[in-house]
Amino acid sequence: MSTETHEQRREAQRDLARRAILDATEALLLDDGFDAFSIRRLVERCGYAAPSIYHYFGDKDGLFDALIEERFAKLTAQLKRVPRGEDPVLYIRGLAMAFVRFGLKSPTHFRLLFTPRAGDETPPPSGEDARQLLEVALNALWETGRLRFGDPRTAGQALSVLCQGLVWSRIARPDHDWSKTLNEDSIDALLRGLVAPDDAAASGAGEKV
Amino acid sequence: MSTETHEQRREAQRDLARRAILDATEALLLDDGFDAFSIRRLVERCGYAAPSIYHYFGDKDGLFDALIEERFAKLTAQLKRVPRGEDPVLYIRGLAMAFVRFGLKSPTHFRLLFTPRAGDETPPPSGEDARQLLEVALNALWETGRLRFGDPRTAGQALSVLCQGLVWSRIARPDHDWSKTLNEDSIDALLRGLVAPDDAAASGAGEKV
DNA sequence: CTTGCCGATGTAACGGTGTTACCTAACCTG
């Protein structure tokens, strides 16, 4: 009994330390940018010594993974706040725009989430939730029969690829003279190409190839 | 006179050293990947000592920049080999596909060319040639009046953004279960959305709003 | 109460990185 409360207390302490380290990581990342980050500067900032960080996160990548997990959760939350509405196309458009907004608002986070991991295997973090959101939206659209593809998965990948491209390109060349309407226009164009116009919906509604 | 030939000889020597270093850089990059690259391993491999590299290229970034310049030239050459044909839409499609093929064939190079530069200013290398190729193609399309946008620049950016997204996404998640037809399908979809169908060409041909 | 264990933390080091201060040797120019 006293055992358990003690275990709990220790766990609380653990979480506290992890939180402090993660917060310092995030702050340092946002203040000085992705490339300026280093464990040693983190150590200076968070008060803990280096081995503590390795104790809790095992690795620099492990540390980043923990942060990535949190940020992906935030992204998913942000996407879930997009109103579903009636028109699945508009909903999908909303999701795409929200994703791009997220990426452009904090490029540092975006880079953290979407840079190719080095040589290590750990395939995806839990960014799957966000992806799944888009997937169900496209399945809904598919149900209406207005999708011009054999499968909604391809359409979803096309859209998410475009969105990632939008963010990446702007991060890579922030000073380029980007079209002001690029986000809306490109997403709308792709959607126009993916989705049959409304009046054609009825004709294609049943025949799933 | 003997002066000049000597200057030439020295320059030749210079170029020889630069070539050797650049070749070793490229080989090391291709053999061991982007993340495993280091000046010291390059030094081991190319025979020259570290200061020589700094003498010739000033910087690790300078070294990469020199390589980038060359690879961009190669990319542009590859794009120029795309047959122009009669239909500007098909030509543009060909350009896009060629770009994606280039990126997927050697992800290491693609990463070298398109990763966001660190904090340094040097905005773009000479990747402009490739971009310009797409630009003129879209201007040609614009001339036909089939473009659905106010300006061809936006359309070009949309397309290049999609292509970069295609490559980036696959590099970032090579093991993901990507749709086999994603490249063609997404490019075609975007083009469908950008371009009015052929029969509508005449009606919009003159009014460049 | 003592002994022992285990987890949290710190000190100091190891090997690797980009970079540079300094020296040397070669070469053309005067």
Added chain:
DNA sequence: CAGGTTAGGTAACACCGTTACATCGGCAAG
């Protein structure tokens, strides 16, 4: 032949991620 410019090497600096090792703390069992 003297002198400056240049290519090249040796050795160091400062930083990086990481880890052996020591220390201290608190709880459990004896």
